[in-house]
Amino acid sequence: MAICIIGIDCATDPKKVGLARGVLTGDNLIIDQLTKPAADQTVSDVVSGWIDINTPTLLAVDAPLGWPASLGEQLIGHSAGGLISEDSNNLFRRHTDKFIKKVVGKQPLDVGADRIARTALAGLKYINDIGEMVSCTIPLAWEPELISNISAIEVYPAATLKQSGIRSDGYKKKENTVERNEIFSALSQTIRFTTDTSQLIKDDDVLDASVCVLSGSHFLNKQCIPPDDLRLAKKEGWIWVQT
Secondary structure (H helix, E strand, C coil): CEEEEEEEECCCCHHHCEEEEEEEECCEEEEEEEECCCCCCCHHHHHHHHCCCCCCEEEEEECCCCCCHHHHHHHHCCCCCCCCCCCHHHHHCCHHHHHHHHHHCCCCCCCCCCCHHHHHHHHHHHHHHHHHHCCCCCCECCCCCCCCCEEEEECCHHHHHHHCCCCCCCCCCCCCHHHHHHHHHHHCCCEEECCCCHHHHHCHHHHHHHHHHHHHHHHHCCCECCCCCHHHHHHHCCECCEC
16 A cells, blocks of 8 residues: 655745655655745645545654653743752653664754744644645554554654664755765665655755655654653654664
8 A cells, every 4th residue: 555755844934844755655665756835835735735635644744743741840830930940851852852862862952942942833833734724633643554544753854864874964054965965875775766856965954854754664664663651752742763
């Protein structure tokens, strides 16, 4: 059965959101769309146009989709000037962020204390807007056997690249085309691209979106590390990365 995977490399400015569409059939992964929204488009315009409601679809989203549980617990009764005794890392980092650092060696940004919180809000809005445009609620997936026609997961391209043995840094600047070419060549060993890949070489956001698609394929093929505390993961979110 073919499953559509849409990679969304989130940003607060929709025009900076990288998008990629892939199709996974067994172990065969094809990416057939790479783009960013045009001046007259929204993220949901592009993504909803890629979705066939009759085809199972997974959104692989590069943005935190939850906040640290301890942050909410500490702030509920807090007033200005009052002491917060919780350790700052426990307050601002989710369990999944610490897990990724321990297992992968990459530290995700602190959603409780960084501008990434704005990206998190944007990511949640994109998911909601896409759902409204296709008239479908989009839940988070917790098992590779999708129970909804459209589901979403949180991914982290840098962690996916590192776990795949591919360069995971030094490719973000506009002039880093050699480095992005290196990553593209490595991705091409696993992914068949049937669309113009020049934008992927020019733009790190589009490159990251394609890595999001790869992350989604790892999830669907049962190659990712599952939450060690599912209850907490459903509260805070979980970054899906291959073993």
